[in-house]
Amino acid sequence: MNRVFSSLRRGQLLFAMGASFAVGICGLSIAQAQSHGNSSASTIAVMLADFRRPLNIPAPEDNPITPAKASLGKALFFDPRLSGSGAIACATCHNPALGWQDGMARGVGHHGGVLSRHTPTILNIAWSEPLFWDGRAATLEEQAKGPLSAPAEMNMPLDRAVEILRANRGYRAGFAAAFPGEPITIDTMVKAIATYQRTVISGVAPFDRWVNGEAGALPEAAKRGFVTFETKAGCAACHSGWRFTDDGFHDTGLPGDDMGRAKIMPGLPILEHAFKTPTLRNVADRAPYMHDGSLPTLEAVINHYDHGYIDRPSLSPEVRRPKLTVQEKADLVAFMQSLSSHDRNVTLPNLPR
Amino acid sequence: MRKTILLSSLAVLVSAAGICWAAGMATVDQRGLAFSISKLVVKKGDIVTFTNNDNTSHNILVSGNGVSLNSGLQKPGVAFKAPFIKPGIYQVNCGIHPKMKMSIVVE
Numbered sequence: 001m002n003r004v005f006s007s008l009r010r011g012q013l014l015f016a017m018g019a020s021f022a023v024g025i026c027g028l029s030i031a032q033a034q035s036h037g038n039s040s041a042s043t044i045a046v047m048l049a050d051f052r053r054p055l056n057i058p059a060p061e062d063n064p065i066t067p068a069k070a071s072l073g074k075a076l077f078f079d080p081r082l083s084g085s086g087a088i089a090c091a092t093c094h095n096p097a098l099g100w101q102d103g104m105a106r107g108v109g110h111h112g113g114v115l116s117r118h119t120p121t122i123l124n125i126a127w128s129e130p131l132f133w134d135g136r137a138a139t140l141e142e143q144a145k146g147p148l149s150a151p152a153e154m155n156m157p158l159d160r161a162v163e164i165l166r167a168n169r170g171y172r173a174g175f176a177a178a179f180p181g182e183p184i185t186i187d188t189m190v191k192a193i194a195t196y197q198r199t200v201i202s203g204v205a206p207f208d209r210w211v212n213g214e215a216g217a218l219p220e221a222a223k224r225g226f227v228t229f230e231t232k233a234g235c236a237a238c239h240s241g242w243r244f245t246d247d248g249f250h251d252t253g254l255p256g257d258d259m260g261r262a263k264i265m266p267g268l269p270i271l272e273h274a275f276k277t278p279t280l281r282n283v284a285d286r287a288p289y290m291h292d293g294s295l296p297t298l299e300a301v302i303n304h305y306d307h308g309y310i311d312r313p314s315l316s317p318e319v320r321r322p323k324l325t326v327q328e329k330a331d332l333v334a335f336m337q338s339l340s341s342h343d344r345n346v347t348l349p350n351l352p353r
Numbered sequence: 354m355r356k357t358i359l360l361s362s363l364a365v366l367v368s369a370a371g372i373c374w375a376a377g378m379a380t381v382d383q384r385g386l387a388f389s390i391s392k393l394v395v396k397k398g399d400i401v402t403f404t405n406n407d408n409t410s411h412n413i414l415v416s417g418n419g420v421s422l423n424s425g426l427q428k429p430g431v432a433f434k435a436p437f438i439k440p441g442i443y444q445v446n447c448g449i450h451p452k453m454k455m456s457i458v459v460e
Contacts, residue, residue, distance in 0.1 A: 130451055237409045246386055246409065248450040268448045270412055270426055317410045317428060 047230050048211050051242050057126050057198050063141065063191045065198055068178040073196025075174065075349045076189065081164060082148060084110060084155030090147065090193070093119045096346035099286035100200060105293030110155040116258065118293035123281055124243050126198035133275045133291045135249060136264050140194035145186070158186045165189060170352025202281040203341035210338070218338050225335025228328050233305070235332070237318035244280035244339070250316035251275075253309025254290055262314075272314035284337045298333050381455070382406050383427075388445070388455040396460055397440050404432045411450065415457075417443035 059065045076082065080089040093107050094100045100121040102108070107115040117133050125131070130138050137143035147153040148161060165171045166184050179188045207226075209217035218226075229235045240246050249261040251273040261271040275291040289295045295304055306324050309315065324332070377399035382389035384406040395401060405411050405427050413424035413433050418441040424433040437443065437459045447453035 135451060240386070240409075246450055247452055248386075248409075248447075250449070265448060268412060268414075268423070270410075271448060274449075317426065 044227065047226070050240065051207070051211050053204075053208060053242050054127070057201070059126070059195070059198055060139065060141070063195060065195050066178065068174075069192050069195040070199050071196075071349075072171075072174040072178040073192035073194070075171075075351055076193050077196050078349055079351050081351075082154065082156055082161050088154050090154075093147075093153075094122045096200075099123065099282050101286055103287075105288050107153075109153040110151065113152055115152060117291050118288070120276075120278060121282070121286055122197050122200050123202045124279055125200065127243060128245070128247060128279070130247075130276075134261050134264050135276055140197055141187075141190045144190040144193040144197075158189075162186055162189060168352055174352055203343045205281070205339050205341040207335075207338040208341075219334060221331045221334035222338040223335075225328075225331035225333070225338075228324070228331055229335055232328065233302075233322045233324060233332060234318060234320055235305075238277045238316070239280050244283075245277040248277055249274040250277060250318060251312070251314040252290070253304070253311065253315050253319055254292060254294060255310060256292060258292070260291070269314055270316075273312075274314065274316070280336060280339055282340045282343075284333075284340050298336055299329065302329050302332055378402065380404060383411055383447075383453070386450050386453060388453055390455060392456050392458065394458045394460060395437055398436065398438060399459070400434050400436045401457060402432050402434045403427070403445075405429055411453070412448035413445060414448050415443055415445050417441055423448070 057065060063069075077090045077094075080087050080092065082089065088110065093102045093109075095102055100123050102119045105118060107117065107119040109115050120133060125140065129140065130136070131140060131143035132146070137146060145158060148156050149158050162184055165175070172184070175182075175184045175188060175192075178192055182188055206217045206222070210223070229239075238246050238248060238250055249271055251260075251270070252275070254273070256273075259272055261274040261276075262268065265271055278289075278291075283289075284298060287296055287298075289298070289301050290304075295301045302324065305319060306322060306329070309319055377396050378401075379393060379395050379399055380402045381393060382404055386407065386409075388403075393401065403413050403424070406429075408429050410429065411424075411427045413422075413427060413435075415422035415435055418439045420439065420443065422435055424435075427433050437457060440459045443457045443459065445455045445457060
């Protein structure tokens with residue numbers, strides 16, 4: 001008996017439908033792109049079909065997104081009283097004015113201690129599980145407990161955080177609205193923080209407008225850069241989908257003894273020095289780059305992948321020497337700049353008292 | 354032409370068990386950073402072939418019932434064949450891309 005469980009036919013059908021849709025609405029932009037890249041219009045249409053933004057925000061069944069929870073979570077996210085020093089909020093490192101990062105090579109935690117890794121953005125984190133550079137947290141709720149309680153970061157024992165919240169009249173009202181009939185607990189605290197984080201989403205960028213058929217949304221250099229990104233440079237092998245990440249773990253050939261994902265999942269040589277692929281949304285506004293913050297510019301990142309990496313057994317097979325021209329590198333930068341959405345300023349909450 | 358990985362240790366297991374595992378075959382595609390099916394039911398002794406149709410490498414991990422299998426690096430175009438000898442439920446995921454998950458029920 002031969003049982004074949006293949007989705008090939010279904011996959012081909014969806015692929016064809018997606019391509020047709022993209023061709024239908026992107027005809028003008030594809031014609032423009034065709035004249036500036038090496039790929040055909042149909043090829044570019046297929047590429048673009050992979051980059052449509054989702055319509056809904058994912059959330060776990062036991063923690064659906066509600067306005068009351070998101071509002072409470074926002075207050076918690078910006079509240080420095082939830083740190084041992086009283087001076088560090090989640091937003092101190094994940095600063096909305098700095099792309100939800102801190103603008104530094106490596107994070108700074110309790111009493112000014114420098115952390116071992118670069119602060120990642122929380123943009124579009126609703127889709128980004130598992131969390132942390134090494135993926136040690138399976139959910140956003142679990143992730144929220146980490147920096148709060150880590151002695152080197154916010155240094156706030158979780159039980160103590162709950163005591164602080166229970167003693168605060170404003171928070172008591174906020175929790176009652178967000179979690180009717182439930183007490184204030186570690187569980188409800190991190191559910192609220194995770195809910196707020198799920199609402200932090202990068203807005204529509206010029207690239208999205210191009211995907212949706214607005215031919216003039218991108219400069220020609222960015223269109224060429226997109227094709228290079230998808231083809232010769234091989235960036236899309238890891239930076240795939242609308243967030244430009246596979247949520248996977250790769251050794252990108254940076255120096256250092258940080259074993260990354262291999263410490264969480266020992267036994268897989270390919271995970272040594274491997275770190276999670278970061279999103280490229282708003283990337284031009286979020287320097288410096290890489291898990292160690294060691295590369296100051298997008299040009300430096302491109303040069304790293306072009307020829308600057310360390311070749312070792314764990315090096316990701318997706319890292320290859322593409323031998324990019326000066327023009328191609330400039331085009332790649334132009335493309336990545338087109339991913340910036342220049343979102344509205346984030347209003348700060350009045351913290352509960 | 355596709356390359357195939359077949360774990361020699363599994364072959365030893367199969368041989369030792371004296372089971373004719375050529376009775377059934379099932380194929381799972383890896384495409385778009387996902388397995389083509391979330392739950393697969395096979396018969397004891399069936400071989401499941403995981404075919405990497407992505408343009409990125411994977412690393413299949415199978416666990417359950419005291420069994421732990423590792424395909425090693427599975428480059429694009431490479432198929433990994435795993436015989437399932439013991440009845441039970443197995444978890445399959447990609448070591449590089451944790452969102453790639455499925456289960457296999459061996460009857």
